[in-house]
Amino acid sequence: xxxxxxxxxxxxxxxxxxxxxxxxxxxxxxxxxxxxxxxxxxxxxxxxxxxxxxxxxxxxxxxxxxxxxxxxxxxxxxxxxxxxxxxxxxxxxxxxxxxxxxxxxxxxxxxxxxxxxxxxxxxxxxxxxxxxxxxxxxxxxxxxxxxxxxxxxxxxxxxxxxxxxxxxxxxxxxxxxxxxxxxxxxxxxxxxxxxxxxxxxxxxxxxxxxxxxxxxxxxxxxxxxxxxxxxxxxxxxxxxxxxxxxxxxxxxxxxxxxxxxxxxxxxxxxxxxxxxxxxxxxxxxxxxxxxxxxxxxxxxxxxxxxxxxxxxxxxxxxxxxxxxxxxxxxxxxxxxxxxxxxxxxxxxxxxxxxxxxxxxxxxxxxxxxxxxxxxxxxxxxxxxxxxxxxxxxxxxxxxxxxxxxxxxxxxxxxxxxxxxxxxxxxxxxxxxxxxxxxxxxxxxxxxxxxxxxxxxxxxxxxxxxxxxxxxxxxxxxxxxxxxxxxxxxxxxxxxxxxxxxxxxxxxxxxxxxxxxxxxxxxxxxxxxxxxxxxxxxxxxxxxxxxxxxxxxxxxxxxxxxxxxxxxxxxxxxxxxxxxxxxxxxxxxxxxxxxxxxxxxxxxxxxxx
Numbered sequence: 078x079x080x081x082x083x084x085x086x087x088x089x090x091x092x093x094x095x096x097x098x099x100x101x102x103x104x105x106x107x108x109x110x111x112x113x114x115x116x117x118x119x120x121x122x123x124x125x126x127x128x129x130x131x132x133x134x135x136x137x138x139x140x141x142x143x144x145x146x147x148x149x150x151x152x153x154x155x156x157x158x159x160x161x162x163x164x165x166x167x168x169x170x171x172x173x174x175x176x177x178x179x180x181x182x183x184x185x186x187x188x189x190x191x192x193x194x195x196x197x198x199x200x201x202x203x204x205x206x207x208x209x210x211x212x213x214x215x216x217x218x219x220x221x222x223x224x225x226x227x228x229x230x231x232x233x234x235x236x237x238x239x240x241x242x243x244x245x246x247x248x249x250x251x252x253x254x255x256x257x258x259x260x261x262x263x264x265x266x267x268x269x270x271x272x273x274x275x276x277x278x279x280x281x282x283x284x285x286x287x288x289x290x291x292x293x294x295x296x297x298x299x300x301x302x303x304x305x306x307x308x309x310x311x312x313x314x315x316x317x318x319x320x321x322x323x324x325x326x327x328x329x330x331x332x333x334x335x336x337x338x339x340x341x342x343x344x345x346x347x348x349x350x351x352x353x354x355x356x357x358x359x360x361x362x363x364x365x366x367x368x369x370x371x372x373x374x375x376x377x378x379x380x381x382x383x384x385x386x387x388x389x390x391x392x393x394x395x396x397x398x399x400x401x402x403x404x405x406x407x408x409x410x411x412x413x414x415x416x417x418x419x420x421x422x423x424x425x426x427x428x429x430x431x432x433x434x435x436x437x438x439x440x441x442x443x444x445x446x447x448x449x450x451x452x453x454x455x456x457x458x459x460x461x462x463x464x465x466x467x468x469x470x471x472x473x474x475x476x477x478x479x480x481x482x483x484x485x486x487x488x489x490x491x492x493x494x495x496x497x498x499x500x501x502x503x504x505x506x507x508x509x510x511x512x513x514x515x516x517x518x519x520x521x522x523x524x525x526x527x528x529x530x531x532x533x534x535x536x537x538x539x540x541x542x543x544x545x546x547x548x549x550x551x552x553x554x555x556x557x558x559x560x561x562x563x564x565x566x567x568x569x570x571x572x573x574x575x576x577x578x579x580x581x582x583x584x585x586x587x588x589x590x591x592x593x594x595x596x597x598x599x600x601x602x603x604x605x606x607x608x609x610x611x612x613x614x615x616x617x618x619x620x621x622x623x624x625x626x627x628x629x630x631x632x633x634x635x636x637x638x639x640x641x642x643x644x645x646x647x648x649x650x651x652x653x654x655x656x657x658x659x660x661x662x663x664x665x666x667x668x669x670x671x672x673x674x675x676x677x678x679x680x681x682x683x684x685x
Contacts, residue, residue: 108251113309113397121306123365128299155336157494170315171468178471189524190460195402199439206391233436250389262345275372298508403431462502469495557582564600567682571645
């Protein structure tokens with residue numbers, strides 16, 4: 078039943094040879110990798126306005142200058158990462174670049190920052206997507222968290238079905254989002270140049286609170302909040318191998334397309350908001366994008382198209398993280414810094430364990446922060462700008478080390494990117510520290526420490542398993558012990574098996590009730606297959622304690638290297654039949670698993 082359900086949800090397994098067929102053309106790769114960056118249009122400019130609103134409506138005029146600065150930064154990062162895509166066609170992004178050029182520790186910091194940012198990307202994207210719909214249907218506000226988790230489950234399932242299928246599923250919503258915002262911006266620009274008033278006059282800034290002075294710190298805080306628009310730009314560099322050949326060229330074209338489209342969307346939305354006097358809703362019941370669409374077109378089809386496509390693209394924006402997180406986790410697993418299971422390809426040739434892990438972590442965040450975008454945003458962007466800075470600094474070091482053709486220009490481009498993103502990182506940490514960024518600042522080094530602990534374990538294991546200098550034992554002193562709780566067909570079958578692996582095997586009966594022992598001895602004389610029976614008293618009615626003690630005594634007294642404990646079991650044909658029998662065999666297996674030099678073997682007797 079579980080296999081059938083899995084096939085229905087995820088699909089039939091794909092052979093390894095089909096991996097090449099899963100590579101994406103540019104038109105499918107763009108929605109897979111762009112949804113995170115483009116969807117930030119829905120909340121990036123709004124975060125700028127919300128930060129400035131602390132100084133009143135007049136301070137909102139600074140938003141245009143701030144978004145222009147963010148757009149310049151987007152252009153710098155886009156062209157810097159374009160060079161990374163060509164330099165590292167195998168993918169890996171910031172982690173690989175930093176590790177290869179700056180060392181293992183900077184690489185781990187870049188990886189930690191990116192992994193945290195990917196988790197936040199999923200949580201923020203889904204929360205913002207649900208918020209877009211709640212703006213149009215406020216009656217659903219009470220079900221916010223439940224809707225967020227349901228949407229998350231759908232995105233996880235879509236990604237488990239494979240890269241190509243997720244690309245096909247998410248292509249249309251992404252292109253519809255770009256189209257709807259473009260229509261809104263064009264219609265708004267026409268109305269602005271024609272001198273027409275807004276269709277719906279914007280609501281005043283409400284509720285009015287105690288005003289703060291317009292200070293450099295306030296502007297920097299608004300800039301730091303708006304930099305959340307840049308998350309997702311690095312995802313293409315992590316997934317270069319997903320593109321069709323020539324991989325690097327197609328990835329570079331896709332990255333430039335994403336950067337240019339993002340600048341157009343956030344600038345268009347911000348300029349329309351300022352022209353029509355749109356204020357942010359401090360109660361968070363309606364988004365800025367919703368108010369701008371209403372001012373431009375009223376509650377027409379354009380408004381609902383913007384709201385629905387915004388919701389869809391914000392939901393699938395999580396898909397960019399699902400494209401990046403599992404691949405980065407797999408690379409870390411291959412290097413021994415993360416559990417090796419993260420390297421395993423699932424039935425659909427995707428890193429299924431990484432996808433499930435990301436879904437669980439994002440779900441926990443959505444529950445903790447009740448699906449509210451504004452509570453999650455302060456945690457956002459710290460990690461991505463740290464990875465930006467380390468990656469670009471690593472590229473500068475690479476150009477100086479290799480000195481390939483045109484390296485001077487390339488080093489200047491990446492150097493500008495490293496300096497700019499480094500300064501922005503400082504601004505974000507300072508401006509957002511008390512609002513939640515401190516948690517990410519603390520979490521990143523803790524994650525690095527965890528990576529190093531995992532690596533130390535794998536190193537120690539490798540040293541102990543190596544065959545260098547190893548001399549195998551010539552003779553293994555071994556005995557099989559058959560655990561019996563009665564005499565029946567299953568026990569007889571287990572005795573036959575035990576004698577096959579050890580002619581001198583022994584049966585052990587843990588005596589819980591002494592009154593049962595005489596009857597058991599009588600049956601044993603007839604059916605015991607000539608195997609000696611040892612009765613181990615258990616005055617405290619424990620099964621595992623006396624048995625473990627007896628095994629230790631046998632090993633010591635007889636000088637055994639290994640003991641095999643044979644446990645007879647009978648297997649039932651119905652799941653509910655198991656509920657009618659005790660699970661002592663299961664408990665014994667669990668306890669004996671942790672005993673040194675003890676092997677546990679189950680011999681099942683299948684009942685009809």
